[in-house]
Amino acid sequence: MTKVLIIGGGIAGPVTATALREAGIEAVVHEAYAVGADDIGAFLTIMHNGVDALRAIGLDQVVADNSFAADGLNLYDGTGALVAETRWHTDITGPRTLRRSDLYRALHDEAARRGVEIRHGKRLVHAEHTGDGVRATFADGTRAEGDVLVGADGLHSTTRRLLDPAAPEPRYTGLNIFYGYTEGIAPTTEPGRYHMITGGRAFFGHTTAPDGRTWWFARVAGDESHGGTPAEWVEQAAGAFADDDTPAARIVRASGEVRRGNAYDVPSTPVWHDGRLVLVGDAAHAASPAAGQGASMALEDGVVLAMCLRDCSEPRAAFEHYERLRRVRVEALVSMSARVGADRSADSESFYRHHIEWNGSVVNDSAFGHSAFGHSVPARPGSGQAAEDQVRKGQL
Template identity: 50%
Template structure:
């Protein structure tokens, strides 16, 4: 079966947008990316993991090589309690030694850069400074098309519009004005990098520390730099968010939260320069009832944002782009393709959102009334479970 679709407008130039454009090109559909932010406006602070399921999906469109080349592996995770006690170790789910399949760690900005470069190498256009403000479905000789309107007064027309525009998606609201808004989880993720650590974590591993008042994780890059993150409770601020707080304030707050523990976490934060620390609110969207109309569809965080606990956001966005491209290639029209995509993806991603939220919740309290620490087996953790990392797409 051959699709009648020839041109897609992709809103959002992040991970989902770039991957979807390359997958559509392989499926024989032209795609152009429209990004709201100017060129070079990356999230420079955060880092992430791409797991085996994400890398396997990238391999289907021959885009995994640059990601592997610009990242480093971790094959195990060790757990430490608040007093510094050893809570055990296990292999990270999806690890396949001797292969290119994950987990791979890299900065979000690096992942965006290598995917953009690969898309550009393939002749895919990305137009910056194009903030979507509206879209409408219009009749055409072959059914319906979509016209997108941008804040600068310009418009674009295509067979379909794909909203890869993230957590605060404009496309989601155009599809369904009553769509649920992102839910603040009550926690803030703080990331940092230091070369001055006196107690560096073991190589080829993530060290996870269950502190009394904050959860802390770290790993060591091949050049010796320690990459760390912390999950701390805090109120939701406005959209300028935690990043608007002076970095020095985050270092002081984290050090205070971690200083009472018998772990190296506080020392790692203390050794980090103020300008090497960044922070972001943690949100999720449990379920978005309507993912599509006859000409528009949402993917990635625009459809199903998950809290960062499972570390699967990037991999899920990659999977979405590949699956959507196969559906558009194999169905005669957009409506049937979007319905097939919904049917293939919804159960999996909503299960992931629920699982990731559950990883942050304690199951009981101890005698002093504090949240009881669950065991690593109970908590799961980054990429836990073969249903997540063992997933493969048939192109």
């Protein structure tokens, strides 16, 4: 294996390239945009398993330097009552919150520093086998050749369609997602702590960044739509919490910066590879944002795929092994995230414990294990879905 073409410079792309580089395999990233993806202003949380994947290839510190620790989660109901509380590690092994743009920049800079070439303005439009490799064609008319092509091109992946023209399209989950940053109000949580609110009509989450600003998001049931003004989005989001006795509506109305999007998922992609082309991240399996795991799964994918290409004798064997290792886990996540989004009848903690041992082998399974992630504290036993989940897990 001498050269891997990677399509997409979001999260999975640069991480796969960096992991391949660590494995001694050349990778070149081809990103469609000059700067990155559409919802660049949103923020996200990388959970324990995502941080673990970063650590496998020494990327945890650069991400830590560009983020703040998420130290746990308080869950409230619409009356403002605390239902459950979870504490997480706050050292470098714990979850991190950061803007998507900062994550992209940190991953790009570190990949480039380690010698990965990143080409911008390269939108993949076609790919074909050449006998002993693959040739990619880009919208600007240029081409690139390599041994294999990794489709890290996200939710609306071109690589997915090239692999299988009948591949399912992303499915609208029925949820509008609002994001914002609010300043000029007193801190609404302890620094880094998430307060989540299951309101009567919608779900709200907020945390306090080190500079005192409140970072918040809201998931509101609604039609798929792409229009509207920031003032209208504020009304839609704040209105969904008007009947609750929580700070949600006040935080939204005080926000100087609001964004809105629709949440999609891709529950199952039948074809993940054809021996030369392979999918990672949202291109293979997109989860709705409800479980906050899409980025972490993309990070896991990238590292595991690189290990498979390192440890297996030829690409088809590597891709078959990669699919065997990843498909069940990521499809379970997509299904769990859909349930969290719909009725919160699921919990995501079981996904946090995944551990990748870079120096182990994917062939004999010495590359995987479990790690600790913190603990849950029942705040009001017997009340609320979170408490029911804890009962089910034997924690109460």
